[in-house]
Amino acid sequence: MTAHWTIATVRKALDEGKISSVELVSAAFTEIEKEGGEGNRTFIRTFKNTAITQAAASDALRKMNVPQGPLAGIPVSLKDLLNVAGEPTTAGSAELAKIAQPASADADIVALLRAAGAVILGHTNMTEFAYSGLGINPHFGTPLNVWDRQIGRVPGGSSSGAALSVAENMAVAAIGSDTGGSIRIPSAFNRLYGFKPSFGRHSLKGVTPLARSLDTVGPLANSVECCRIIDAVMAGHPVPEANLRSLVGKRFGILETIALDDLDVEVAGSFVRALETIAKAGARLERIKVDAIERFWDIAKLGSIVGAEAFHAHRGFLQGHANGMDPRVRQRLEVAGGISSADYLDMLDLQKDMQVRTHLATRNYDAVLMPTVAIAPPELKPILASDELYGETNLKILRNTAIGNILGRPAMTIPIGMPDGAPVGLMVMGEHGGDAVVLDHAESIDYVLRQ
Template identity: 45%
Template sequence: MEATIAAARRQLADGSANALSLLASCVERIRNPDGEGARAFPHGVSMAAHMQAQASDMLREQGVAGVLAGIPVSVKDLFDVQGDVTRAGAKVLPERPASADAPAIARLRAAGAVFVGRTNMTEFAYSGVGINPHYGTPRNPFDRQGGRIPGGSSSGAAVSVTDGMALAAIGSDTGGSCRIPAALCGIVGFKPTASRVPLQGTVPLSPSYDSIGCLANTVECCAAVDAVMAGEAPPTAPLPLAGLRLAVPTGLVLEGMSDEVAEVFSRTLRRLSAAGALLQDVSFESWNQLAELGANGGLVAAEASAWHQQLLAEHANRYDPRVLSRIRLADEQRAADYLRMQQRRRELCRQADVELAAFDAVALPTVPIVAPCIEALGDDESFFSTNRLLLRNPSIANMLDLCALSLPCHRLADAPVGLMLFGRHLSDRRLLAIGMGIEAVLRRERR
């Protein structure tokens, strides 16, 4: 099976593949006992997948094909899919099949996507590391023998794409949950402006920051999936880099970089400049004040605590202790603190929009390190310090309500490193077009 949606569409159109054969290729990889399928899809292949693929092939024979007809897509276990149980990577939710699709899922279904299965994730999406003590942790495709983290919270989503178990993956992104695993696993992850894709039918983490994104092998693939979920047209062509105004932020986002990431990021900037992009070092004042939104877990802990209140009263001992401790940070907050943070966030979003107006996009490292080994995060101190480092850069886009994209910029044989692009609020289609242009330049250099 080809690794892009565009290639699969060509195969479907010329008859060299059909939806059933694309699905069979994914299922073979999922069920390979030597692979990561059991950890990426802990609940197995969707029972409805075969029927969906079969129906897609029958419709195509009649000349009916949606824009994602026959394309195998994995779904993070955070979204309601009619007839499936939504567990959110946890053990405490009722084993009750969803009565209807989440709107984003319904749009994908209407476009003809074939849902391969539900992917593993950090419990309740509350970590950027990707470790799950209940269902196991899928290993990063790089140095698989060493057992590196996949990143989270959309851990299984990323591995489903890297291992050919799906052509695209649906994930959520509250502080980087699509972009972190994409960067660490060497694929593309997209976080839209939150309001573009409806959140109904998903288990919330923080409604203020939650967004529904996707992961795939190319920016074009992500653009195709995002367009369906948002009910918009995808960008039609990549934007050329000549004259593109890219801000390169200074300060905290560049601190703590490993030697590998620092070298790759520097090399990437040189390539973008050589291709005609205009790079400017910038210190964004709004970014320097974002720490005000993080006291005692910030808005995320407050909103998570409110949603989990009843479950915690009955089942706190069944939670991942590391997730539980983060939710309980909100115990130190007052209602006045929450309201103040909301007001301050609105102010910073307005300020950031003004600061970004002079640029086409912002370019920075997605995360400052390559994926560490799972075993190295066995103690809480290592786990939480790594989690903070992974979330630091991506979460800026969630706090400031921006769109954001991570695409690989490392050489193919090296540890994956992600280049992250930020765009202004609701500039999603333009950011994706910019990403396609940058991807074309970087792919020539990565071989």
């Protein structure tokens, strides 16, 4: 595997005979199994024999000129939330790994990926039960961020292994989940592209839940186009052609409310430089305040929708296996168990109000822009040593991305940090159901920023 494979470049190399799928998948496993590498912390389990067999079958079909799907022979990793027939799904939990039975069938989206020809490499590491934005896992190890390995920084979560599998050339693309930012955070932290679809866009059958009214599943990859292809496959739609549009006359809202508070200097600098480039390309940028976004803090005062629904999803497991859980995940679930039904319903009412009023404020913009994460990837060791710092950092990392989850909106993160500086992401958010539009604008913005 060479650096920064995309689906398009891999497909071209395969079609031209410059590489076979078996060679590609073997190279991925060479990276995964590299001594001293991040592979053993990036993957919880791999499906090597099956993957090589699938790759060989794809190569044989290609030699016979048999038409295949858009992901034919391309290695893809799956977060350890997605059922794979014949394999356990353990959600990053050592306790669950002791009792989990092999899945009887693929998750719906896994079946769609297979039908498109994807070669499934294995289950990637994650925060236990996906309940944190930091990506820390005390059971299977925490894969280190690609930036500043000497110091050691958090990978972002909860889809930590998904991001590292792509960033470390162990997979061409990865599938993660996003309930409060778990695709976009590790993507931004590792200089990747990540797409959170509109709530309800993809089937979640066969996906371990965290919060049923917020959960989404989407891709992490090396380009917007990669995310577009995978999103279409998982939605059961034909793969659309790339649709680069001029930014001249496009109207983008720069969300001031909450999203620009207390930014790291490097994040703020990269964000401003990106906006200047977008404006020079002809887009109209308008700073907007949306009072309804303040509902985010009103919801937080009552607990959290994620917490209430996560406790509902995992309370049975918590009762029987608490001692074997990540203590910080366990503690947050136990606190969430104290949220009353009245407070939960109030939070849902606040969410609905936030959705309706924000739509009225932003519907006339082509997209809303903001920093994906307010801070650069923090050092891992101090967070491991302090519960207080863990909580504060987790909240700050999740803040901007979680706005999109509460709104149920599609959002794409694209890398904008300086090559020799901290990884930084620019988030492009649209209206609910406007997934194709968000991907179009993100691709056009990314093209301008890369020139």
